[in-house]
Amino acid sequence: MSNGDFDPTKPIYLMSYPKIVLLYPTFIASIICGFIALFLEDAANPTQSTLALSFMAILGVNLVVLAFDFPRTTSLTLFFCIVAFVFGFILLMRQFPDLLPAVSSFFNSLKPHANSTFYFLFAGVLGIIYLCVFFTVRMDYWEIRSNELLHHHGFLSNLERYSAPNLRISKEIDDIFEYLLMRSGRLIIHPSSEPRAFVLDNVPFIDGKEARITKMLSALQVTVRQEGPPSPPTNPKL
Template sequence: MSTVPAAIPPKDQGEEDRPIYLVSYPKVVLLYPTFFAALAAGAVESITVNEAVQQVIGTVFLWLFALNIVVLSFDFPRTTSLTLFFLVMAAALGGVLLFKNQPELLPAVYAILKQIKPEANATFYFSIATILGVIYLWVMIAVRFDYWEVRRNELLHHHGFLSSLERFSAPNLRITKEIDDVFEYLLLGSGRLVLHPSNEPRAFVLDNVPFITSKEQRITKMLGALQVKLHEDRDSK
């Protein structure tokens, strides 16, 4: 009795055969600039006692936090809205600097700005970083119980604590990539991915999928290779 060794797949075959995982993250992940800024500010605050430096750190942190919150709260679908936002921010910052350096222009405004001295100790910044870190840890755990997996011949939806599984046919799967927010794309390369499985009346919308362009290209390449294989199989019959 002879045994036939199994065929060894070529090394370059794995790229198209590997599953593609799609995860829809909550928008809180876009606060990672604030997380790293809090860590950096806390580290600097722990080694300095200069009040002027503390005020500069507090001011920079507040501006970055405000920018991050605006990104989280509003959508900027086009570069024109992005340009307008930066113009408004630059005008606001320029106005603050102008009134501080030229107090005789508007003495009342200068008096208000003079009283604003944002500063905090290292404990405050590390507390902010710890809160965000715990939230990110919880998000990393939660997404492991709700994600999509694209394979060559099927689309899988893993969800639930007990790993419930839904299967959909991958052939003729249509995908739509949408970049609804320029800031979200700049921060994480994220966007919206809409999946339209064949023989399924509903479409599945995945918001805030990181690195959406590379994932969309991989899915398109995988489905294209699958369509070619299906056509070849039909022609050979």
């Protein structure tokens, strides 16, 4: 959004999502695998085992992302190196079974099978959870206006108001994978009238939200400075 298109009077909404939303790659993979398994039909087809192993690999990587934080690029590089090494080792054992016979026989014995019903049920469960998340986050969200900060929470939409002038915000990208998957991060709000700060984790599209908030607060600062304090009355001449 350019500076000319920005409207400082338009409110900005901030919602903090739970980490379960980061499983959406597995959700998409389960739907794709379900349709592939539906067309394969034959459970003895070797492609079924490859499909199940691929799904388990995506699920495993996604669960690692969900379980651990990767705050730096070095940890991200290390993670991808470990994943590449594991998959490379598995492929090596499959192509050259005589290299390590015991290990090769173990990997060759891994032939999981899952029908389309399993994949669609998995996607259905995640879909129901996502629908619940969609409604619950709308019962607890923040709204930033040009002159005040509002906190909506509760089933009946309880409201707390804070003054927007001198409001400070801080952005933190504490997990590289969260940022890559949803462009999300942590937003810390410091109202001037409150001794404590409010921390919002996993806010999607955090860069755009921070830029809009900064422009809104800058416009508010300019307005306050232009108005200025009232001038003292002059003494009439006697």
